[in-house]
Amino acid sequence: xxxxxxxxxxxxxxxxxxxxxxxxxxxxxxxxxxxxxxxxxxxxxxxxxxxxxxxxxxxxxxxxxxxxxxxxxxxxxxxxxxxxxxxxxxxxxxxxxxxxxxxxxxxxxxxxxxxxxxxxxxxxxxxxxxxxxxxxxxxxxxxxxxxxxxxxxxxxxxxxxxxxxxxxxxxxxxxxxxxxxxxxxxxxxxxxxxxxxxxxxxxxxxxxxxxxxxxxxxxxxxxxxxxxxxxxxxxxxxxxxxxxxxxxxxxxxxxxxxxxxxxxxxxxxxxxxxxxxxxxxx
Numbered sequence: 001x002x003x004x005x006x007x008x009x010x011x012x013x014x015x016x017x018x019x020x021x022x023x024x025x026x027x028x029x030x031x032x033x034x035x036x037x038x039x040x041x042x043x044x045x046x047x048x049x050x051x052x053x054x055x056x057x058x059x060x061x062x063x064x065x066x067x068x069x070x071x072x073x074x075x076x077x078x079x080x081x082x083x084x085x086x087x088x089x090x091x092x093x094x095x096x097x098x099x100x101x102x103x104x105x106x107x108x109x110x111x112x113x114x115x116x117x118x119x120x121x122x123x124x125x126x127x128x129x130x131x132x133x134x135x136x137x138x139x140x141x142x143x144x145x146x147x148x149x150x151x152x153x154x155x156x157x158x159x160x161x162x163x164x165x166x167x168x169x170x171x172x173x174x175x176x177x178x179x180x181x182x183x184x185x186x187x188x189x190x191x192x193x194x195x196x197x198x199x200x201x202x203x204x205x206x207x208x209x210x211x212x213x214x215x216x217x218x219x220x221x222x223x224x225x226x227x228x229x230x231x232x233x234x235x236x237x238x239x240x241x242x243x244x245x246x247x248x249x250x251x252x253x254x255x256x257x258x259x260x261x262x263x264x265x266x267x268x269x270x271x272x273x274x275x276x277x278x279x280x281x282x
Contacts, residue, residue, distance in 0.1 A: 069094065071106075075225045076218035078113045081129045085165050092161060093133040096140050100234045103226035104205055108132045110222045112201025115213060116193055123193035127171060131178035131198045134158040138179075139238070147249055150242070155179040206235070243268075 071080055071090060080086075094102050109132035116123060137143050138154025145153055155176045162172045178195040181188040188199035203209040211219070236258070243250055243259030247268050250256045259266040269277070 072225060075110055076114060076221040078110050078117070079125065080109075081126045083126050085162070085167055086126055086129050088165055089130045089133050089161070093137070096137070096142065098234075100229040100231060101136055101139065103229055104202075104231065105133045105136055106226045107205045107222055108135065108198065108201035110201070110226070111204040111210075111214065112197035114218060114222075115200060115204070115210060116197055118213070121193050123197065124174075127174055127178075127194040128197050130162070130167075131158075131175045131194060132201060134161070134175065135179045135182050135198050135202065137161075144246070146246065149249055149253075151180045151183055205231070 073082070074080060093105055097105070109129050112132065113125070113128060134154070134157075136154060137157040138150040138152070140157075143153050143157040144150075148156075158179055159172055159176050162175060167175075174192070174194050177191065178188070178198040181191065181195060182198045182202055185199045185203060189196045200210065204211050204214070214222075239255050239258045240262045243255065243263055243266065247259065247266065250259060251268055252271055252274070256266075256268050256270075259268060
């Protein structure tokens with residue numbers, strides 16, 4: 001979920017936010033109320049690889065993340081799928097992501113799988129793996145739209161990629177839902193396991209929700225295979241960066257609280273502001 005941090009780019013990141021005032025935001029309230037939540041962390045991207053440029057998918061991420069690096073066959077007793085589409089998805093995620101982001105999406109898969117395996121839930125492992133490793137594509141700058149919520153940017157990017165991989169449409173639709181809903185636990189956990197598991201796994205990694213259900217030896221194995229790499233600070237840096245560069249994308253989202261705490265004159269209205277700006281007489 002995370003770039004190398006927002007501080008080195010502060011001068012550029014504030015340009016869009018400077019043009020938005022609280023008054024203009026409220027004036028646009030009816031139109032922007034549906035924009036919803038954009039989650040954290042934009043992973044740094046650089047120049048596109050020849051394959052990505054040819055397909056129009058995405059530029060490369062950190063050069064140290066070789067897309068040809070071999071993943072383990074299993075971690076903490078959890079098997080990593082080795083199908084063609086699973087390998088392609090993992091290679092893309094590694095290629096465009098920072099190390100911190102890539103390790104997070106891998107831990108998301110492992111935590112979700114471990115918890116659901118312990119409950120005896122049956123699920124499609126390939127779908128869960130693909131959804132997990134692609135679930136934060138919307139945090140990569142190359143995939144971001146100016147105003148769309150992060151989850152939808154990521155779901156759309158994953159959908160384009162999986163269509164190129166000739167994944168059947170009904171399977172692509174499950175991955176789209178899993179990514180689009182992964183920050184909406186109250187909704188995602190009511191859906192099929194392949195959707196719920198992405199929300200559950202990412203919540204374990206982000207906030208420690210349910211971590212007490214993971215055996216200590218399994219937790220140690222996962223953190224050894226995919227270390228956190230200063231996850232918390234990267235996450236905070238990227239939340240602030242997102243609030244600076246796409247402030248209206250966090251409208252009515254908890255991350256707006258981060259913007260209000262760290263950014264003077266943060267222009268995004270609160271839910272109360274939107275309510276009382278509605279053009280109705282009482």
